[in-house]
Structures are given as C-alpha cells and as structure tokens.
Amino acid sequence: MLALKKKLLKCSFCGKTEKDVARLIGGPGVHICDGCIGTCNRILEATPSSFAGWDKMTNEQLLDGLKTAEATVEATRGVLQAQIEELRQRNVSWEAIGKALGISRQAAWERFS
Numbered sequence: 001m002l003a004l005k006k007k008l009l010k011c012s013f014c015g016k017t018e019k020d021v022a023r024l025i026g027g028p029g030v031h032i033c034d035g036c037i038g039t040c041n042r043i044l045e046a047t048p049s050s051f052a053g054w055d056k057m058t059n060e061q062l063l064d065g066l067k068t069a070e071a072t073v074e075a076t077r078g079v080l081q082a083q084i085e086e087l088r089q090r091n092v093s094w095e096a097i098g099k100a101l102g103i104s105r106q107a108a109w110e111r112f113s
C-alpha cells in the first residue's frame with residue numbers, strides 16, 4: 001500500500017525534526033523545539049533586565065556570556081537561512097532577496113546560496 005509521506009517539520013534553530021523533540025512550536029515560516037526554548041529561557045535569565053553596560057561586567061561575566069552570545073547568533077542565522085531557502089523554493093529571485101536585505105543580488109547569492 002502506498003502511503004503519502006508527510007514532510008517532517010524541523011526546528012528552525014537546531015534542525016531536529018518533530019520526531020526528535022518533545023514539542024515543536026510553529027510561527028510564521030519558522031518552528032522552535034522545546035530544547036531551543038529552554039536555551040532561549042536560559043539566555044533571558046542570564047541577561048540582566050537592567051543592563052548596566054559592558055564596562056560594568058567582570059571578565060568572568062563577559063567570558064561566560066560568549067558561548068551564549070555565539071549560540072544566539074547561530075540560531076538567528078539559522079532562521080534567516082531557512083527563510084531564504086523557503087523563498088528560493090518559491091522561485092523568488094536573488095535580486096528580490098538582495099533588495100529586501102539592502103544588498104546586491106550577487107552579495108545575497110554569495111552569502112546564502
């Protein structure tokens with residue numbers, strides 16, 4: 001018997017599929033898993049709500065924050081890449097993507113293809 005294969009949904013941040021995670025929550029064009037939400041919560045908890053400035057932090061505090069900051073950058077980059085891949089699947093031109101980002105067609109292609 002032929003079964004229709006449903007495309008697995010993936011977390012836009014870590015790439016795990018809905019089968020690999022306990023929960024997957026969807027937003028417009030993106031999904032996030034319970035594990036990544038946990039990471040986000042830890043980032044929020046680690047960030048003082050009244051930020052006094054980088055110069056007020058100790059070396060240890062700054063060093064401790066590096067890995068979290070990098071993970072945040074990587075996660076955000078993943079969302080951007082996923083959005084662009086979706087646009088490319090819809091045959092939206094590199095010209096249009098570049099224009100939306102305020103960069104040239106060539107620069108958009110070099111960065112995201």
Ligand SMILES: [Zn+2]
Pocket residue numbers: 011012013014015016032033034035036
């Ligand atoms: Zn995830």
